[in-house]
Structures are given as structure tokens and as C-alpha cells.
Amino acid sequence: MLYRNTFLSIFRLLSVCLMLFSANLMADTTDWIFSSEQPSAKIRLLFSGDINEAENQVYAGLQVELDSPWKTYWRSPGEAGIPPAFRWQENQNIIDVQWLWPTPERFDLLGIQTLGYEGSVVFPLLITVNDLNAPVTMDGLLRLSSCTTICVLSDFKIQKSFIPSQLKADFEAASLINKALLQIPKTNGSNQLAVESAHWKASGSTVVISASAPNGWHNPDIIIDGLQDISFSEPELRIEGTRLQAFITADSWLGDVDLQEKTIIVTLINGEQAVEASILISDSPITELPSHQSPLLVMLLFAFLGGFILNLMPCVLPVLGIKLSSVVQATGQGQKTIRWQFLSSAAGILVSFWLLAVFLLILKWTGSSLGWGIQFQNPWFISFMALVTGGFAANLLGAFEIQLPSSLNTRLATSGNNSLKGHFVQGMFATLLATPCSAPFLGTAVAFALNTGEVQLLAIFSTMGIGLAVPYILVAAFPAVLSWLPKPGLWMIKLRKVLALLLIMTTLWLVNLLKVHLVQPWQLILMLATVTVCSYLLLTSFLKSSQPIRLITSLLAATLLTFSWQVSDQKNALFAASFLTPAQPLHWEALDASAIETYVNDGKTVFIDITADWCVTCKANKLRVLDRDPVFSALQDEQIVLMRGDWTTPSEAVNRYLEQNHRFGVPFNKVYGPAAKEGIPLPVLLDHNSVLDALTSSQTIQ
Numbered sequence: 001m002l003y004r005n006t007f008l009s010i011f012r013l014l015s016v017c018l019m020l021f022s023a024n025l026m027a028d029t030t031d032w033i034f035s036s037e038q039p040s041a042k043i044r045l046l047f048s049g050d051i052n053e054a055e056n057q058v059y060a061g062l063q064v065e066l067d068s069p070w071k072t073y074w075r076s077p078g079e080a081g082i083p084p085a086f087r088w089q090e091n092q093n094i095i096d097v098q099w100l101w102p103t104p105e106r107f108d109l110l111g112i113q114t115l116g117y118e119g120s121v122v123f124p125l126l127i128t129v130n131d132l133n134a135p136v137t138m139d140g141l142l143r144l145s146s147c148t149t150i151c152v153l154s155d156f157k158i159q160k161s162f163i164p165s166q167l168k169a170d171f172e173a174a175s176l177i178n179k180a181l182l183q184i185p186k187t188n189g190s191n192q193l194a195v196e197s198a199h200w201k202a203s204g205s206t207v208v209i210s211a212s213a214p215n216g217w218h219n220p221d222i223i224i225d226g227l228q229d230i231s232f233s234e235p236e237l238r239i240e241g242t243r244l245q246a247f248i249t250a251d252s253w254l255g256d257v258d259l260q261e262k263t264i265i266v267t268l269i270n271g272e273q274a275v276e277a278s279i280l281i282s283d284s285p286i287t288e289l290p291s292h293q294s295p296l297l298v299m300l301l302f303a304f305l306g307g308f309i310l311n312l313m314p315c316v317l318p319v320l321g322i323k324l325s326s327v328v329q330a331t332g333q334g335q336k337t338i339r340w341q342f343l344s345s346a347a348g349i350l351v352s353f354w355l356l357a358v359f360l361l362i363l364k365w366t367g368s369s370l371g372w373g374i375q376f377q378n379p380w381f382i383s384f385m386a387l388v389t390g391g392f393a394a395n396l397l398g399a400f401e402i403q404l405p406s407s408l409n410t411r412l413a414t415s416g417n418n419s420l421k422g423h424f425v426q427g428m429f430a431t432l433l434a435t436p437c438s439a440p441f442l443g444t445a446v447a448f449a450l451n452t453g454e455v456q457l458l459a460i461f462s463t464m465g466i467g468l469a470v471p472y473i474l475v476a477a478f479p480a481v482l483s484w485l486p487k488p489g490l491w492m493i494k495l496r497k498v499l500a501l502l503l504i505m506t507t508l509w510l511v512n513l514l515k516v517h518l519v520q521p522w523q524l525i526l527m528l529a530t531v532t533v534c535s536y537l538l539l540t541s542f543l544k545s546s547q548p549i550r551l552i553t554s555l556l557a558a559t560l561l562t563f564s565w566q567v568s569d570q571k572n573a574l575f576a577a578s579f580l581t582p583a584q585p586l587h588w589e590a591l592d593a594s595a596i597e598t599y600v601n602d603g604k605t606v607f608i609d610i611t612a613d614w615c616v617t618c619k620a621n622k623l624r625v626l627d628r629d630p631v632f633s634a635l636q637d638e639q640i641v642l643m644r645g646d647w648t649t650p651s652e653a654v655n656r657y658l659e660q661n662h663r664f665g666v667p668f669n670k671v672y673g674p675a676a677k678e679g680i681p682l683p684v685l686l687d688h689n690s691v692l693d694a695l696t697s698s699q700t701i702q
Contacts, residue, residue: 028162029173032065038154040067041146045160046122048174049167051132056095058127058164061177062142063120070146071118074104076225078114081145082153084123088140098126102183103267103274106221106234109147109365113234115223122180132164185267188277195266195277199286205257207232208286209246209279211268216677218271218597219660222246226265226278229254238289245289271597296456303445303460307467310434335479342476344420346469348427353465356435357458360450376435376614377650379517386510388429390534393503397496431468433506450664504534513614516648528559586626586635591645593657596672605640605673605698610654610666612647617684618667625686634695673698 028047035041046061064072064084073081086097100123104115129136142156188195192214199208209222217239224232235246250257260283267276376382449460466473475481511530518526591608599606609626611618625631635642645654647666658664661681669682669691676698682690 028167029170030158030160033156033158035144035154035156038144038146038152040070041065041072041144041154043142043144043156045125045138045158046173046177047162047167047170048177049169050174051164051167053132056129056132058129058132058136058167059177060125060127061173061180062099062123062125063176064117064123064144065120066118066146068119069148071107071114071116071148072121072144072146073114073116075099075101076223077116077145078106079112079231080109081114081116081147081151082143084142084144086140086142086158087155088138090137090139092137093130093134094136094138095128095130098128100124100126100181100184102180103185103269104223109149114147122176124177124180124184129164135161135163137161183274185274185276188268188275190275191273193268193270193273193275195268195275195279197286198264198266198279198281200258200260200281200283202258202260202283205250207248207250207259207264207281208288209235209248209266209268210286211244211246212242213244213270214242216242217244218678219269220244220271221269222248223267223269224248224250224264225267227259227262230257230259236291238291240289243289272594296459299445299448299456299460300463303449303463304467306445307464308470310468311471338479339476340420341423342472342479344423345427345430346472346476348424348429349431349469349472350427350462350465351424352428352431353461353468354458356431357449357461361454361457376513376612377648379514382510382513382517382614385429385432386507386514386530389433389503389510390507390530392429393500393507393534397500427469427472431465434468446664507534513648516613586632586642588642588644591643591653591657593653593660596643597677599641600672600674600677603639603674605637605671605695606643607635607640607695608643608645608657608668608670608672608679610645610647610658610663610668612666614648615666621667621669621686625688625691628688631688631691634692639699640695671695671698675699 028049030045032042032044042065044063046063048059048061050059051057052059062084066072073083075083077083086099088097102117102121102123104117107114107116107118127136138158138160140158142158143153144156145151145153194212196210196212199210200206201208207224209224211220211222213220220237220239222235222237230250230252233249233251235248238245238247250259259281262281264279264281265276266279267274445460445464449457508530511527514526588609591610596606596608611622626635634640645651645657647654647658658668661668661670661679667684667686669686670679671682671691671694672679673695676694680694680698682694
């Protein structure tokens with residue numbers, strides 16, 4: 001380890017010297033090397049021009065470039081995979097090629113845990129030669145294993161000859177190698193980060209690693225390797241102040257495992273820092289830190305409460321029209337009919353949650369990003385839901401014949417009648433429209449579900465569905481409550497029009513979400529067409545004028561509303577500053593998780609806001625808390641850095657940050673500061689006191 005740190009220091013010094021005195025010399029880095037076996041990968045050897053004359057060493061690097069989402073592996077790849085390796089056929093004047101490994105990432109593919117790198121990675125190489133003034137020949141193959149949902153094992157032909165003492169400076173290569181060296185784990189104890197001990201628990205075949213970080217923990221992880229034919233699970237972490245314990249299960253295809261008195265290599269990761277230690281496993285007793293894992297029964301309770309509270313969230317307005325239309329249609333019918341209709345709606349809700357669970361399982365198995373409500377990142381899904389809500393509105397207004405395809409007419413008509421199939425479909429759509437909202441308990445339950453097994457995930461999503469379906473189940477259990485409604489009459493027609501208006505507003509909101517997926521002209525055309533159709537539907541229902549007058553009025557209204565929408569969208573920040581708050585709009589930086597630690601070390605507080613345009617709860621938090629005093633004024637403090645991650649469309653940076661915090665939905669807010677380097681997560685529904693308390697706690701060191 002000390003040798004590696006010395007190598008890093010010497011390399012940096014030599015890099016600076018070469019950049020100052022050798023600016024115009026030709027570089028020796030190879031061209032990109034390709035393999036017909038893997039068109040999504042390419043490699044090259046990097047030569048910065050740096051040599052260590054005292055040790056007869058050449059500093060180089062191997063750059064591997066993979067198309068997204070291809071990945072390659074670390075020296076110990078985990079439960080599957082093969083690490084990249086050289087297979088030399090003929091080398092001259094070379095004693096050894098030492099391969100250094102940057103800190104890897106964890107990947108979950110089809111339920112299999114692996115360790116490696118995605119995209120571009122540079123492996124620093126330390127080439128020891130016999131004579132720095134004699135020609136060096138490198139001739140061989142690089143065997144590279146790369147995977148997505150499939151894996152490819154490919155060979156890259158490497159041929160390079162050079163004289164070490166005559167290598168030319170390559171600034172790009174020096175920069176790439178230097179960045180890679182910064183990602184190599186340091187000696188144990190560096191940066192006040194230390195692996196202290198390793199203990200063996202025969203019961204459960206578990207290794208317990210103890211570690212400390214006086215400056216606090218930030219997304220810690222621990223990786224064990226160094227033993228043949230032994231695989232290690234992802235750690236269960238327990239943290240108490242600056243202390244950490246990791247419980248890691250060991251397994252082997254050879255049978256029972258006994259690691260007592262075995263030596264392992266432990267890589268301890270804490271944010272952007274990492275250290276590596278060779279540790280002897282002891283069987284002496286150890287005082288375990290308390291576990292904070294939540295039992296399944298508690299998570300099921302959270303799931304039920306979260307699903308039920310969804311009925312009370314802001315997103316209830318889009319769903320209200322569908323729910324109340326069922327009540328109106330059931331008025332005057334027999335109790336048996338009412339019971340079956342509402343049970344059908346409840347079944348539709350439950351089935352839709354099962355479909356969401358299966359969808360998330362498929363994403364999890366394929367290594368894709370997970371999250372609650374991520375279907376609203378897809379423009380085709382938003383378009384489909386806009387057509388559905390618009391169709392329901394047209395159905396309530398009795399105007400299916402207006403500019404709708406016959407196939408859609410049939411489906412919407414079926415969904416709106418008294419058949420069990422129609423109520424089942426209504427329940428499914430109610431669920432899909434509710435997913436842009438998050439609720440208390442819901443985020444915790446979803447995070448637990450996506451970090452556990454398939455059976456537990458299905459159980460939690462089923463319980464959430466039951467919670468959301470409680471109003472339907474109660475009406476089915478006590479259908480006599482509908483007898484309290486007035487007898488059918490004119491009031492039902494008026495109520496249907498009000499419900500249709502709510503659904504039209506939902507349709508316009510959904511169409512507005514499509515703006516981030518369209519270029520400017522198509523934004524205006526789509527909104528103009530949607531507002532025209534919606535205006536025509538409303539005028540047809542509320543006014544008895546002739547068709548030409550309704551059409552002209554609809555076009556005029558659509559033009560005016562679309563123009564107002566465009567202007568208000570462009571001037572939204574100015575409007576907020578002028579009418580909603582007493583000061584200038586807040587300045588938000590784009591989310592950069594790597595910069596948080598730097599800001600905190602400089603004594604600043606960092607406020608994180610992960611949001612999305614389709615997230616109704618996010619909008620409510622913004623209007624109720626973030627854009628209102630006293631929070632608005634507090635966030636304008638010069639010592640507070642505001643970072644916002646936009647999840648309206650897929651974002652790797654946001655996905656990675658949410659996964660690191662074991663969250664899978666928005667909104668998500670967190671506050672970091674000198675006294676809260678691990679961060680203080682805020683509740684889903686923000687309030688002034690919780691935000692102000694977190695800001696104060698993060699700044700005040702006890």
C-alpha cells in the first residue's frame with residue numbers, strides 16, 4: 001500500500017514536469033483497438049511519458065471504453081463474470097506488468113450481484129523493465145468480459161514497441177491515468193478511514209467487519225475478496241456515530257465454509273474515498289451494534305398506510321372523477337349489483353399493483369433503474385393516459401362521437417357502463433393516475449420492497465393496493481351507504497359535468513407533461529389541439545349554440561389559453577418572485593453528488609431537492625413550503641447551496657443518488673452540513689418546521 005502511494009506521488013510530480021517542458025512532442029499512446037467479437041467495446045494503451053529511473057518502471061494505463069449499458073468487471077467480479085486480464089504471447093525487456101484496480105461499483109443483474117465498471121474505465125499499469133534504454137515489445141491479447149443482459153468474452157490484439165527513455169509526453173494520457181490513480185483505494189488508515197477488525201460467526205457463516213470514520217459516513221460500502229471459490233454477499237451495514245459494522249455472508253459451491261484464521265482483503269468505501277486492508281479473521285467474541293432493519297410486518301403496515309393515504313393526497317383530484325362517477329352510476333341499483341361493481345374496482349386496483357410489481361421486478365432483473373412513478377418518464381405512457389382521461393371526460397359529457405377512433409370509443413364506452421369489466425378498468429386507471437403522488441410511509445415501503453426478495457416485493461405491493469382500495473372495499477361491504485344519496489335526477493347530470501371538468505383538467509396537465517419530450521413548435525400544436533377539443537366538449541355540454549359558433553369559440557379559447565400557458569411557462573420564475581415570494585427566485589444548481597462533500601468541508605450547508613414535473617406531491621411541497629417564507633428566506637442564505645435533481649425524464653445522476661440513499665421515488669429532500677455529513681432526510685410532505693430544524697441541525701456542531 002505504501003509503495004502504491006509513493007507511486008502516485010512520483011507520478012503526479014513527473015506529470016507536471018512533463019506538461020511544462022514537453023508540450024509539443026509526439027505521444028506514444030496507441031490507437032483504439034477493436035474486436036470483431038464485441039463491437040460495443042474498444043481499448044487502448046495509454047503512455048503518459050513518465051518513467052521512474054530508480055526502479056526501471058514505466059507508468060502506463062489501459063483504457064476500456066464500453067457503450068452504455070455494457071459493463072466489465074473488477075478483480076473479484078462477485079457472483080458472476082470474469083475480470084479482464086492480459087495473455088502475453090511474446091514480451092521483450094519486461095520483468096512485470098502490475099495492474100491497479102479503481103474502486104468498483106455494485107450492480108444487480110437478474111438478481112445476481114456483481115462488481116465492476118460501466119462506460120469508460122482506466123486501469124493504471126506499472127511496467128517494470130530490465131533496461132530503460134533498450135526496446136520493449138508487448139505482444140499479446142487482452143481478454144475482456146463485458147455484459148448487459150447477455151455476456152460477451154472477447155479478445156483484443158495488443159502489439160506495442162517502444163524505448164522507455166524515449167517516450168514522449170501525452171497530456172491527455174497523463175490526465176486520464178492521474179484520475180484513475182485517485183480512484184485506487186489508499187492504505188488502511190488514510191483519510192481517517194480505517195478497517196479495524198474482522199470476526200467470524202460460524203452460525204450463519206457471516207464475516208463481521210468493524211470500521212471507523214471520525215468524519216462520519218456517506219453512502220458506505222464494504223467489499224471482501226482474496227479467497228478462492230468463496231463468494232460474499234452485499235453487506236448489512238449497522239452504523240452508530242463514527243463506528244460501522246458490516247455483516248457479510250460467505251458461501252461456496254464446495255460446501256460448508258469456515259473462514260476462521262483466514263486472511264481476506266477488505267475494501268472500505270466511504271463516499272468518494274476508499275481504503276484497502278489485508279485482515280486476519282478472528283473468532284473472538286464481538287459486541288454487535290444494534291440492527292435497525294425493519295421487519296416485514298412493519299413494512300406491510302407501512303405499505304397499507306401509504307396506499308390508504310394516497311386517497312388523501314393531491315393526486316386524488318385526477319382520480320376523484322373516476323371514483324365519484326362509479327358512485328353516481330351505482331345510485332338506485334340493488335345492493336348486490338353495487339357490491340360486485342365496487343369489488344371489481346378494488347380488484348382492478350389490486351391487479352394494477354401486481355402489474356407494477358412485475359414491471360419493477362423485470363427492471364430489477366435486467367439491471368435497469370427502479371422507481372415509483374417512473375412510467376411518467378415515458379411520453380407514450382403519458383399520451384395514453386391523456387387519451388384515457390380525455391375519453392372518460394367525453395364519456396361523462398355524452399360525446400363519444402366527437403373525433404375519437406371507433407376502437408377507443410368501444411373501450412371507453414365499456415369502461416363507463418355498469419359492467420363489471422368497466423369498473424375493473426376504472427380501478428386500474430385510478431391506480432395509474434395515483435402513482436405521480438408519493439405519501440408518508442409509501443417511500444419507506446417501496447424502498448424496502450425494491451431491496452428485498454421477489455415474494456416480499458409482491459406482498460408489499462399487494463398490501464399497498466389493498467390500502468388504496470379501502471374506500472371501494474368499504475362501499476362493497478356496506479352498500480347501504482349509497483342510499484343516503486338523493487334519488488336520481490337533474491343533480492346527477494350536473495355532477496357528471498363537474499366530474500368531466502376535473503378529468504379535462506387532468507388531461508391538460510398530462511399533455512403539459514409532454515412538453516419536455518417535444519420541440520417548441522410541436523408543444524404549441526399539441527396544446528392548441530388539446531385545448532380546442534376540450535373546449536368544444538365543454539361548450540357542447542354547457543351551451544346550446546350552433547356547431548360553427550362552438551367551433552369558432554373553441555378555437556379562440558384554445559388560442560388564448562395556449563398563448564397564456566406559453567407565456568406563464570416562460571415567466572414562471574418571475575411570477576413566483578413577484579407574487580408568491582418577497583425576494584428573487586432561488587438559485588438551484590444541477591445535482592452533483594460528488595460536490596456535496598466539498599461544499600460541506602468548506603462549511604456550507606447543502607439542500608437537495610429531487611423532483612419531477614409529473615410529481616404532484618413535489619408541486620405541493622414547492623408551493624406550500626419551498627416558495628413560502630420562512631423557508632424561502634432561509635434558503636437564500638449565502639452559506640446554503642441548493643441542488644436540484646430533475647427526474648421528469650430518465651437521469652443517471654438522479655438514479656444513482658436515489659439508489660445510494662435507498663430511495664426509489666420522488667419527492668426526496670435531504671440536508672447536508674458540517675454537523676450532518678451523512679445528511680438529514682426530510683419527510684415526503686414538507687413543512688416549515690421540519691425544513692428549518694434540519695437546516696439548523698446541519699449547521700450546528702454539538
